[in-house]
Amino acid sequence: MSQSTPALRLENIVKTFPGVRALDGVSLEVLPGEVHALMGENGAGKSTLMKVLGGLHQPDEGKIIVSEQLVRMASPLDAKSKGIVFIHQELSLASELTVAENIYLGELPKKRFGLVDWQKLYAQTDEILAKLKVGFNAKTRVGDLSIANQQMVEIARALTVDAKAVIFDEPTASLTDAEKVVLFDVIADLKDHGVGIIYISHRMEEIFKITDRISVLRDGSYRGTLVTAETNEDEITQLMIGRSLDLSRNVNHNELGDTALEVKGLSCGKLYRDISFEVRRGEVVGFYGLVGAGRTEIAETLFGLREPSAGKIFLDGQETRIHSPADAISKGISLVPEDRKGQGLVLGMNCRDNMTLPQVDDLKAGPFVAEGAEVAIFDQYRDRLDIRTPGWKQTVGNLSGGNQQKIVIGKWLSMHPNVLIVDEPTRGIDVGSKSEIHNLIRELAGHGYAVIVISSEMPEVLHVSDRIVAMYSGEIIRTFTSDEVTEDNLIQAISGITPDKAA
């Protein structure tokens, strides 16, 4: 880290919306060549601060200083021209165009008569791509690239301007471990070139791996800046939520009941093969593996969304076939899907209607929906899950991620399932809500539910599971009890390294 002037400084930024003081005098300083983490729960003000920096919001008070120049960000384009570049979590690329066209969109090099100078375009692009050491070229269609490579295109786009600061917003949300390594290399490279980096993430391991300093926001105000090398998770969490979190390994096992779900030799084409496991009442079984290992596909099969090509499913000892989600629900299986916004919720609907959607046919007074009964269900689960919303009429899309996830969980709990499958229960959720959801999962098992938790986060799997099924490339490599499991043997199992059975 060089001791030069800051690449970017935000001073006492205040931004109010009707009824809310979203930012209450927040300051942030990013040095050239520094990776600066910005952390805070959902609703803490991170996104608002970044929108102020990106010219989408104008601050009520405060200064933005880029390379010692006081600036005003009039628009996103203006911010870009001043060297502030955003790499968004949700990508904004035109998938039918080539990599080169995407990178230089809006500023394609031209020849006479306004025709595009393709040669120059491809040459320029390949030059940038060479720096990033990627495995595709300027003429590749963006739609053919993996999410990680698409992110590389976004980064390449950032490199075309003289970037003073680059903001990464949850960049690893949809990346595999291998892809993360590439991303971190690129970030290191940017760092070496003296670019200041703001890194927004909820993932502690990444924060500790790549950042130099950490600034924390809570409830719209600045809580402090820590030097990464001199702090620990607990201290950060304390700053973020005002208390510490328990993410230790699960040791409290419930008394187990009968086997609620058993799967024997289940296969589905190339997606997964020969899957056998059982889940007993009172038990949490964690499925851990890389993205694409087949975990979500198994859940989808159990929920009637995919037809298995071979194998048997037993519910309470009875062999059964599951033809559709409606069928799965009637047989007592519930799925909290991995994509909350895409699969879990109708964002434009209110909280109550979302929560009672799977049982709307059963909640009838004569031919009509029994709205009183619906409100009663909503109130019950709002209290039980501590869902923070002004009332059931609130549109779900206006809630924070954590509260949205609780609506989805409430929706499925209110169906009183025998088997509850939760896929990535805390993806994109702040630490406070995360631990509430973890506690809830343990509590549910305590009440005799058979629970399957699919997660890509090792601490989460270790914390909530009684047993852990490790998957690699469509196969179960090994099933661990929570006494046997260590981080090392778990990583080995999911990386496809031949496991030492005796370990």
Place this chain on the structure above:
Amino acid sequence: MANVTDKTEVRSSGPRESGMNSFNLAGAGRLLARQGILVAFGVFMIGFTLANERFLDPDNIMGVIRSSAILGVMALGVTFVVISGNLDLSVGSMMSFATIVVLDLHDKIGPALAIPGMYAMVLCLGAFIGFLVGYLKLNSLIVTLGMLSAIHGLTLTYSGGKNMDIADKEGTWFSVFGQSDVLGIPVPILLFALVASVLGILLAKTPFGRKVYAVGGNGTAATFSGIRRARVVFTCYLLSAFCVATAGLLQASRSLGSQNTVGQGLELEVLAAVILGGASLLGGSGTIFKTVIGVLILGFIQNGLLLVGLQFYAQYVVTWVIIILAVWLDIAAKRGKLWSPIA
């Protein structure tokens, strides 16, 4: 508090959500944008009234509602289709088909059998479209655009291209639907009100109605909630066909004779009424009540333009300018500003 007002921290900081966070219009302006359609309607009404005192005459008002009834009944069915996230462009030519068929059957098998016979045939068409869009998941724009032409051809084949007339126009009770009054109110208005009430309750109060909103709002999430999406879409097209058959009945009963092209172009006016009412073409929003308002707005504007002496053909132009303005205002209200660089 922080959790409730989380609009300020929608997770992706992408610009797409900025519409939600924008407060560029002050309260009054915001209200104008939100209620823009009603405000514009009010301005038109005042203008028409000043221009021609006959506009507010009870006879004129009754006349407008009465002549809007056919379009209105069709719009009720299309409202279901649009809320479920699809389109129905076949309703115009389907209405022609219904009219021709019921007039033809009237003389062949008598009105008492002709009416159920016509309903059955039109419902079959609706079921076919519902099957293609719901179960085969074909794009509704393509399917119903194709059906617009196909049904037109079917009608012409059926009639041999000739106009259809009832032989004995004086001696049939068939004219009660289109021409008589009950308690001083024309039957078409009563039927429109009846169908609107039943469908309004169906949409707002029953599990089926809830599922229509869910399927249109987020079809994937609806499927993940155990809703049989194909069945819901299928039923919406059946409802639409039922409404079209009713409109055909009204049309046939009113004129007791018809050309093959009587419903031509109505599909767009119907869609216009639904959009004027504020239903989103993306699905998931809209109500029967709003559609009725949309139908009346369209009817009164067209009537007003006639009364101020605008040439009939020029109406097409003005009507569509108004509709496009309405859609713009509607989108502006959702964005919270009149113009935005992003959708």
